[in-house]
Amino acid sequence: MKYYSTNKKAPAADLHKAVVKGLAEDRGLYMPEHIKPLPEVFFDRIDKMPFQEIAYTVADAFFGEDVDAGSLKQIVYDTLSFDCPVVKVEEDIYTLELFHGPTLAFKDVGARFMARLLRYFIRQEGKEQVNVLVATSGDTGSAVANGFLGVDGIHVYVLYPKGKVSKIQESQFTTLGKNITAIEVDGVFDDCQALVKNAFMDKELNRHMKLTSANSINVARFLPQAFYYFNAYARMKALGKADNLVVCVPSGNFGNITAALFGHRMGLPIKRFIAANNANDIFYKYLLTGKYEPKASIQTLANAMDVGDPSNFARIYDLYNGSHEKITSLISGAAYTDEQIREAMMKGYLSTGYILDPHGACGYRALKEALEEGETGVFCETAHPAKFKETVEAATGAEVEVPARLAEFMKGTKQSVPMTKDFEDFKQFLMTYASCHG
Ligand SMILES: *Cc1c(COP(=O)(O)O)cnc(C)c1O
Secondary structure, three states, X not given: OEEEEOOOOOOOEEHHHHHHHOXXXXXXXXXXXXXXXXXXXXXXXXXXXXXXXXXXXXXXXXXXXXOOHHHXXXXXXXXXXXXXXXXXXXXXXXEEEOOOOOOOEOHHHHHHHHHHHHHHHHHHHOOOOEEEEEEOOOHHHHHHHHHHOOOOOEXXXXXXXXXXXXXXXXXXXXXXXXXXXXXXXXXXXXXXXXXXXXXXXXXXXXXXXXXEEOOOOOHHHHHHHHHHHHHXXXXXXXXXXXXXXXXXXXXXXXXXXXXXXXXXXXXXXOOEEEEEEOOOOHHHHHHHHOOOOOOOXXXXXXXXXXXXXXXXXXXXXXXXXOOHXXXXXXXXXXXXXXXXXXXXXXXXXXXXXXXXXXXXXXXXXXXXXXXXXOOEEEEEEOEXXXXXXXXXXXXXXXXXXXXXXXXXXXXXXXXXXXXXXXXXXXXXXXXXXXXXXX
16 A cells, blocks of 8 residues: 655655655655445444454555555554453443553554554564654653563654653653653653654754654554544444444544544444544634644643644545535534633543543543434543543542552653753754664
8 A cells, every 4th residue: 555645745655664754755644545445244243343353454454455464463463452442431421441551541552553563564674773753742652662662673762841741651651761762852742743853854864863753643653543443333333322423532633533534434434523622722723713723732731632733634634635614524623721621520520430531531521512412422531540640639539549550650760861952952862872772
């Protein structure tokens, strides 16, 4: 399968190149040339299939031409070593719990898949070390670092905004050592993202070392996220609740919801989608006005969604040929202040007993406000509430238990490299540091 750039000025790439390069030469995002509809028989029996088998069917539609069946199956089954269950929260409202992976957030799925696919390609061609650069507003860093930890031939650099991620999040990528280097940038998430994007564009740096991105712009990270939407549909179908399904996704860089929209294009019978935002309401404003106006990001309680210029908007725009009408007929939006997020956590807990994290709280609230008669809603719970323990406990009055695998990270020692937001500093660092950590 070929992948074209959303900017249409770079040559099409094969999967290997799209995964290793991450971003196309013209700074566009790669899109698969074909999105194959899955056959009706698949949807007829999907409720009887296990998660991994559903996921393999979806993976095969995208990657089957480029990865042999045995290897692809192995990659999918290894990636999904944990479940993504659908849990009832109240009448007609269900949550798709995406926090059962190693770092307790949905990004584990994409990160684990990408690490395994990249290893598959590196093994094919041998020798040269690949350096993964990843900018994180919180959870990407931990998912990618843990997904790649100890994988031969790959070194990971995690760039994160100083003082803007929680202690627990920070511990998940600064305590690992081995092939993971954490870089603490004196700036905001967008500065981290800009450093990464500039690194890919810098000819000298790219001659010096092989760079790749693991942000949600990478096709190997965002596409596998479609797996759990198919599975959610299957589980809802088994309950007899799949007829008028509304899916609500708490969104930041919009990779997760884009994967759901790809699923929809493949025939997944979801009636409509809701993108729930925090105060970073660029997409919400786009839906209302038809104008996409990126802004500097604002810090909020749902910090993994603090994105002022969501990269994957380019993919959504491309998927619907830039038609505001098509986009708004399928996707609606919502945007919440911190106060409203706290209120959603509190009300959700008091009326249902379910403990939401600040991101899931946006999803729950948006779904509850938009759900119509006869519809059933599923919102993504994108992180475990324990990752935002203080915030959640203050809002709900409930005690949040910390799962053992999360507590384990907190015991490690923080190791990180301080960095300015000036690209020249970052480049200098990579040129020297990478030479001695090759
Ligand atoms: C990354 C993240 C989001 C936003 O996902 P996008 O794919 O960037 O839209 C939402 N919630 C949590 C907990 C996250 O880590």
